[in-house]
Amino acid sequence: MVPVEDVERVVAQYGPSTRKDAIVxxxxxxxxxxxxxxxxxxxxxxxxxxWHWLFGPSIEPQEHDKITADTQAVTHVGFEAMGTAWKNMGGFPWENPTYVGGVDNVKVLMCLRIYGGKPHVYSGLAIHNPFAREQITQYAKSESDLFGLMIQEDEQQFREKINRARESIVSCDNSHILLDDRIMGEFSIGIPSEQRTPNSHLSLLSMANAWYQAGVSPYDNMICQTPLFRLRLGIVEYLFRCSELLEETIQTALYNKRMRRDDLEFHTAVREWSTIIGNRNVSGYHRQFEATKEFFADRIPEGMRKSNELIQRL
Structure with missing residues (x-):
């Protein structure tokens, strides 16, 4: 196996000696x-x-990369940024009532699942896919725009952005995922779900806005669904289809000062990851990944086990 960052070097070295009519x-x-x-x-x-095991022969290479940019690279960065934000705050999310409950249980477990992997797998997907860099930049811009409106408490513009994104998700003709909140609530690894406090869900609002701004239909990309992507889309969909939860989220994002530090840390983490990827800094990516992974090291095995159970249930 040749890592994606070494492909050109290896092909340049051995490619010219490939025999006639060989299949590469x-x-x-x-x-x-x-x-x-x-x-x-x-x-x-x-x-x-x-070839790729998630695609058939009708998918062109560029279309393949455009889809995987959303289903894999942007998905990973969203959860990686959550992990980095929690690390920088010095607190584990399962000890904070803001990060318990159905949707947040999924976020925490998927974050731990990613950090249970190897950094070179994720860096290759993000840095060497040109469409991934574009979409990650859009995700960072959407997050920054929303965070700026939150700081200004500009409810009108904030709601306009959220409503446009919501309409694009709720009105979609494709089959919805419709996650079960009762099942999601069973997978807490800390404080019971009943003790949860409101969350701004900035990461999910940003994802929906980024899809809308980029003209991406995430349901079309289900052709290449991974468990992580399906769950990410599922919790975004759940948030935007549950009017009561969405209204609580909007109010928390705009007016809950207790959440402001958490949102600032997430904003900073998104900017850090976006900059690393935009600069194609592979070593920087690996350092950032490993530093966050070390912070969660003791709970990663449990997170992997429970995330497997969650995927099987949902």
């Missing part, structure tokens, strides 16, 4: 760098076949 293939989650390297270094009489 790649099955990575990022197609663009491979296609560029193959076309640049392989002989003209070589057959190139790219």
């Amino acid at each position: 293939s790649s099955g990575t989650s990022v197609m663009t760098p491979n296609i560029e390297a193959f076309e640049k270094y392989l002989p003209d009489d070589v057959n190139i076949i790219n």
Whole structure:
């Protein structure tokens, strides 16, 4: 196996000696760098076949990368930023009543699931996919715009942005995921769900706004659904389809000063991750990932186990 960041070097070294009519293939989650390297270094009489287990032959490489940018790269960054924010605050989310309850149980478990993995897997998806960098930049912009309106307590503009994003999700003709709050509530790893306090859910509001601003239909991308993407879309959908929870979220985002530090830390973390990826800083990505992973190290095994159970149930 060749890591995506080494593909061009390896193809440049060995590609020219490929025998006539040979088949050269790649099955990575990022197609663009491979296609560029193959076309640049392989002989003209070589057959190139790219594949991925989540896609059929009708999907072009660029379309593949555009979809995985949303289903994988942006999904991962959202949860990675949550983890970094909690680390920088010096507190575990399962000890804070703001981060318990159905939706937040999913956020915490998916965050731990990602940090139970290897950084090179996620950095390759984010940094070497040109569409991922674009969509992550949009996610960071959406988050920054919403956070700015929250600081100003500009309810009118804030609601306008949220309502436009909500309409694009609720009115979608595709099948909805419709997560079960009762089941989500069973997967707390700390404070019981009954003790939860309101949350601004800035990460989820930002995701919906980013989809709307980029003209992305997340339901169309279910063609390449991963458990993480399905759950991320599911909790965004749940928030926007539950009018009572959405109104509580809006009020908390605009007027709950207790949440302001949490939101500031998340805002900073999103900006950090977006900058690292925008600069194509692989080593910086790995350092940021490992530092956050170390903070959660003692609970990652439990998070992996419970996230597996959650995925099976939902």
